[in-house]
Amino acid sequence: GAVVSQHPSRVICKSGTSVKIECRSLDFQATTMFWYRQFPKKSLMLMATSNEGSKATYEQGVEKDKFLINHASLTLSTLTVTSAHPEDSSFYICSASSQYNEQFFGPGTRLTVL
Amino acid sequence: GDSVTQMEGPVTLSEEAFLTINCTYTATGYPSLFWYVQYPGEGLQLLLKATKADDKGSNKGFEATYRKETTSFHLEKGSVQVSDSAVYFCALTGISSGSARQLTFGSGTQLTVLP
Numbered sequence A: 001g002a003v004v005s006q007h008p009s010r011v012i013c014k015s016g017t018s019v020k021i022e023c024r025s026l027d028f029q030a031t032t033m034f035w036y037r038q039f040p041k042k043s044l045m046l047m048a049t050s051n052e053g054s055k056a057t058y059e060q061g062v063e064k065d066k067f068l069i070n071h072a073s074l075t076l077s078t079l080t081v082t083s084a085h086p087e088d089s090s091f092y093i094c095s096a097s098s099q100y101n102e103q104f105f106g107p108g109t110r111l112t113v114l
Numbered sequence B: 001g002d003s004v005t006q007m008e009g010p011v012t013l014s015e016e017a018f019l020t021i022n023c024t025y026t027a028t029g030y031p032s033l034f035w036y037v038q039y040p041g042e043g044l045q046l047l048l049k050a051t052k053a054d055d056k057g058s059n060k061g062f063e064a065t066y067r068k069e070t071t072s073f074h075l076e077k078g079s080v081q082v083s084d085s086a087v088y089f090c091a092l093t094g095i096s097s098g099s100a101r102q103l104t105f106g107s108g109t110q111l112t113v114l115p
Helices: none
Strands: A004-007 A010-013 A019-025 A032-038 A044-051 A067-073 A076-081 A090-097 A103-105 A109-113 B003-006 B011-014 B019-021 B023-026 B032-038 B044-050 B056-059 B062-065 B075-077 B086-093 B103-105 B109-114
Touching (some): A004 A090, A010 A019, A019 A032, A019 A109, A032 A067, A032 A076, A076 A090, A103 B044, B003 B086, B003 B103, B011 B019
Parallel strands (some): A010 A109
Antiparallel strands (some): A004 A019, A019 A076, A032 A090, A067 A076, A090 A103, A090 A109, B003 B023, B032 B044, B044 B056, B056 B062, B086 B109
16 A cells, blocks of 8 residues: 655654654655644544645644644645644644545654653 | 544453444445554554445455444454454544545544453
8 A cells, every 4th residue: 555654753852842743655646635633542633634735724723823734745744843832742643645535644753742 | 523433442352252343423425434453653554444335344354334224334353363452443534524535533442452
């Protein structure tokens, strides 16, 4: 199947700093990418949907200015957590979808904010 | 809106036991249904899917049948292995999710298989 990578896999940062997470589709063109947040022992919460070259569509309750999403190419989307705080600590997962609609998931990024 | 209700976990079984994880859904129209598996420390992998009523999805010994009359998509496996220990998510895509491709997930069920 198609491969989606995320980088970094783990990141620890200080409160108030910004962190960028990359999501890449390695062997297909992703017309749409999704960003999810997963809390411990909880399901995945969709944060936003991004289409290449367009502004991301955020779900209700997700702060656009805090979680900046850029989908600059058909193979790369980035999520930047700005001015991170301990409550932003979580597991962030991206997925990428081609024109055939199936979503392929990245391995996730564990963010810890001290 | 669309929703998925999954059996609460955790579920602990002995190797070779029979597994059922219940999943029911609420959606308008005709959603596609999925089971995803998440191994420790990893992202989600598609386990199986069904796109229309009465379809049976199957993979790696797991099966689930799309039952429109009961709005269910229960996951089953006849003989589980230790390597099946993971979190299992039921999910759907439906037009009313805002996008034909947007996934709505259940809460996940942790499965632990003991040797």
